[in-house]
Amino acid sequence: MQDFPLDQILCGECIETMRSLPDASIDCIFADPPYNLQLRGELRRPDETVVDGVDDAWDKFADYATYDNFTREWLAEARRLLTKDGTIWVIGSYHNVFRLGAIMQDLGFWILNDIVWRKANPMPNFRGRRFTNAHETLIWAARGPESKYRFNYQAMKALNDDMQMRSDWYLPLCTGNERLRNAHGLKLHPTQKPESLLHRVLIASTVVDDIVLDPFSGSGTTAAMAKRLGRRFIGIERHPDYIEAARARVEAETRLSDDQLAITPAKRELPRIPFGSFVEQGALPAGTELFDRQRRLSATVMPDGSLVSGSHRGSIHKMGAILTNAPSCNGWTFWYFERQGEVLQIDILRTEQAQTPLRNVG
Template sequence: MKNGKVQSVNKGQWDKLVSDNDAYVFTYEWLFAVREKMADNATLWVSGTHHNIFTLGRILPQLGFKILNVITWEKTNPPPNFSCRFFTHSTEFIIWARKHPKVPHYFDYDLMKRLNNDKQMKDVWRLPAIAKWEKSCGKHPTQKPLALLAQMILASTKKNALILDPFAGSSTKGIAGNILERRFIGIEQETEYLQLSQARYEDLQHEGKKEFFKQHFYRLLNKGNNN
């Protein structure tokens, strides 16, 4: 939606329709490659919609991952459904899995509980979709809100942890990780989005911005998880 008109959403060549078998092979291969680089106690977060989440859920156990949760991200401000032929798409799914079924993983249970008004945090997260101010340096078609990535990072890593994103895009995970004092390696094949990532990182270095974003994270997460 732009200026009151419906816009075509072109996410790039990678998002073009392929056969179910091609999608399965591609997903299997990249998850296999990522798992090879993970520490034994590491965890993985991977998001999707109904188009691919079931494929992910089938492949992860085949590779030896243990699925810990399937998070439902409920967008508090989803785009409207103009066809009026089905329910409005207002959710995305995020699978959280650890590398080995029997190797313990890190989970900051106490922090998640504090962010949820001292109650156990559920697997439904109510957070808004990406805001305009998060696109001030440019746009990526599948960019996620910083607060969503911050919650994943805070839940599953300690300070100075190393985060790998094999599909970095505009490096939202890296920006959130940098603010929260984590290290980051991002892989991206599109020069346009590498330049966008660099611009976002440079913008973050302005005085006071990191602290502003950090406080924004905690306010938004606390508000979202208490609704």
């Protein structure tokens, strides 16, 4: 893989260029494919040619078929490039998103969420004939149903005032200084995506040094945000104007420092501390009584870190499950103990330990 084109915007056709990359080499894909259907009363094929004289149903179907074939081809390549546990984001509007989603399912992708980007400042509907088209849809999918995909749950929660991030995101359009412009001061690219959108996508589904591919790179928002957030990137784009602007944009971008890149870690990724170590260290000596929140159940701590209650003996988890007749139980949050007259959840021991330098484990 010595010639793997990392941190570059490649010039070429999307499908052809993807074919030059090896299997299972990409951690995450963000794709903003052409919509190009039924705009301004004329239909366009993905290659930008105009479909003429289409007002019967057959021609329309023929045109959908052309779009579908193109879509199936690039999505199949995308799936080949993804690692086993990789995920893909595809953005679209009602013109094309239903075709995208159906083809993704047919190819074996496993949809995880559909995300609604609610635009803070959408263009109004000037003729008053429809609802203001105030959103676009992102499809987030794993390579397949068995993928152990990455989702930085705690980071998303932190981004949303410590509440679960929902599937509807309220973000402004890309305007003002963020919008790339040509020499005439006109917008360089018709559909430049806001950096905030890519920020959330990358923070949610990738980690530092992951490789991110954008097969329709355009103005380079994905590449720029990947660089800023310490991810590696590959962009594919065929228009020289866009490539030139995107390369300059990436060049001007600065990678944040490692400190700045740290996100709220998932608890399951923190070092595991066995309950027994607190018994060993005397924080919770053998013989201590534990009880549940309502103080209806109790158990005694044994020297090996197991609990005993009546004729039952087992781990903090197993004993919680047995005594409540539940299939499973998180003992850390189920059991309480008393310290200096205060009733405390045993999970507090792990929290306290994480803050003190005294660490024999992990």
